[in-house]
Amino acid sequence: MSATPEKNPGKKTPGVRVSGLTVVYRTQAGELPAIRGIDLELPPGTITGVVGESGSGKSTLALSLLNAVQPPGRISAGSVEIDGLGDVVKLRGEDLRKARGRHIGYVFQAAQNSLNPLKTVGKQLLDLGRSHGVDDLRGLVKDARELLGRMGLDGARVLDSHQHELSGGMRQRVGIMLALVLNAHLVVLDEPTTALDMITQANILRIVREVHAERGLTTMIITHDLGVVAEVADRLAVMYGGQIVEQGATMDVLGAPRHPYTQGLIRAIPRLVGDIDEASALPGRPPTLGTIPAQGCVFRDRCVLRMDVCETVEPPVVVRGTSIVACHAVEAADRDGHAPAAEAPEPGTGGGESPASAPETAEEAQETVGARGPAGVQDIRGEQP
Numbered sequence: 054m055s056a057t058p059e060k061n062p063g064k065k066t067p068g069v070r071v072s073g074l075t076v077v078y079r080t081q082a083g084e085l086p087a088i089r090g091i092d093l094e095l096p097p098g099t100i101t102g103v104v105g106e107s108g109s110g111k112s113t114l115a116l117s118l119l120n121a122v123q124p125p126g127r128i129s130a131g132s133v134e135i136d137g138l139g140d141v142v143k144l145r146g147e148d149l150r151k152a153r154g155r156h157i158g159y160v161f162q163a164a165q166n167s168l169n170p171l172k173t174v175g176k177q178l179l180d181l182g183r184s185h186g187v188d189d190l191r192g193l194v195k196d197a198r199e200l201l202g203r204m205g206l207d208g209a210r211v212l213d214s215h216q217h218e219l220s221g222g223m224r225q226r227v228g229i230m231l232a233l234v235l236n237a238h239l240v241v242l243d244e245p246t247t248a249l250d251m252i253t254q255a256n257i258l259r260i261v262r263e264v265h266a267e268r269g270l271t272t273m274i275i276t277h278d279l280g281v282v283a284e285v286a287d288r289l290a291v292m293y294g295g296q297i298v299e300q301g302a303t304m305d306v307l308g309a310p311r312h313p314y315t316q317g318l319i320r321a322i323p324r325l326v327g328d329i330d331e332a333s334a335l336p337g338r339p340p341t342l343g344t345i346p347a348q349g350c351v352f353r354d355r356c357v358l359r360m361d362v363c364e365t366v367e368p369p370v371v372v373r374g375t376s377i378v379a380c381h382a383v384e385a386a387d388r389d390g391h392a393p394a395a396e397a398p399e400p401g402t403g404g405g406e407s408p409a410s411a412p413e414t415a416e417e418a419q420e421t422v423g424a425r426g427p428a429g430v431q432d433i434r435g436e437q438p
């Protein structure tokens with residue numbers, strides 16, 4: 054079912070290594086970092102989920118993988134090494150245009166609104182194919198129809214339609230089709246299922262996983278929804294205040310979360326089994342560009358484990374098994390050989406819950422996060438002040 058695979062000889066499942074990536078946006082207060090010093094690896098053939106509240110920098114990270122951060126933003130430091138392409142941060146002009154679509158397929162967050170209103174979907178598909186030098190345009194159309202069909206749409210009808218004739222959910226599926234149809238082997242999906250109802254969302258996630266496996270893709274999915282991650286992702290990166298605070302194999306991170314933020318996110322999810330009142334919202338709000346601390350731990354203002362050192366010193370990176378955590382309290386606990394202890398939180402600083410109620414086993418995490426299926430699980434979008 055691959056689109057013109059013979060046109061892509063030698064394309065292999067790429068690994069991706071993000072190193073020291075910093076992106077700044079120009080504001081009235083000067084250039085401020087939206088993500089700072091991010092290190093992340095996407096191993097070939099894996100699906101990595103990136104979660105975090107609104108404003109944590111997920112979309113900025115996704116755009117950076119395509120070197121598509123637009124002014125007033127810019128990548129100010131770091132590299133994004135993609136096997137077969139090199140450092141995309143250094144790509145310019147035609148090389149960059151060719152890489153997008155052909156090597157890196159993507160669905161942006163506003164995919165529902167990104168179609169050209171004046172052209173049918175089919176015409177836009179042909180334009181896309183031509184601009185990327187696809188010779189077998191019939192094969193491209195056939196693959197597009199098949200992909201749309203798998204996502205529950207009448208492919209021929211959709212290709213004949215203009216944007217205004219399609220619902221938000223249909224447009225979102227068109228976006229996913231356009232991301233996959235050129236047979237890119239690195240696929241970046243930014244909130245691919247937000248406009249979809251639960252059943253359609255589950256269906257789309259199943260297809261994303263199937264296509265990922267069939268074509269040997271490396272995939273990154275940005276989402277607010279821990280249920281989506283539990284459903285599809287092999288690996289998980291948790292973002293807060295422009296940094297990755299915890300990452301690892303999904304079931305390790307969800308089954309035994311170590312960072313207080315990850316524990317808070319999981320505790321905030323209502324459980325279907327047991328006492329539904331056990332769920333407790335994460336107190337406080339995530340920082341904005343202007344309020345992200347310039348030094349020390351970005352999460353400290355909402356953290357029940359906050360210590361003096363968190364004010365000024367970058368959290369050390371603690372590795373255990375597949376999981377990598379950036380936290381002073383976790384590091385101190387590892388050093389002293391006990392679980393991180395929560396101090397009584399000060400009034401108004403947030404917190405108050407012991408981290409002990411986070412799930413302790415992979416089974417318990419699945420029960421918490423996955424019990425309601427991929428959709429309808431607690432959305433962790435935090436409100437921006």
Ligand SMILES: Nc1ncnc2c1ncn2[C@@H]1O[C@H](COP(=O)(O)OP(=O)(O)OP(=O)(O)O)[C@@H](O)[C@H]1O
Nearest residue numbers: 078087106107108109110111112113114125341342
């Ligand atoms: N064009 C821009 N100009 C100024 N600041 C921006 C711009 N785009 C994003 N930001 C800021 O950068 C930070 C990270 O935003 P980003 O959209 O990457 O986060 P996110 O985690 O994807 O959020 P959401 O889930 O709401 O999309 C936020 O503080 C946001 O306000």
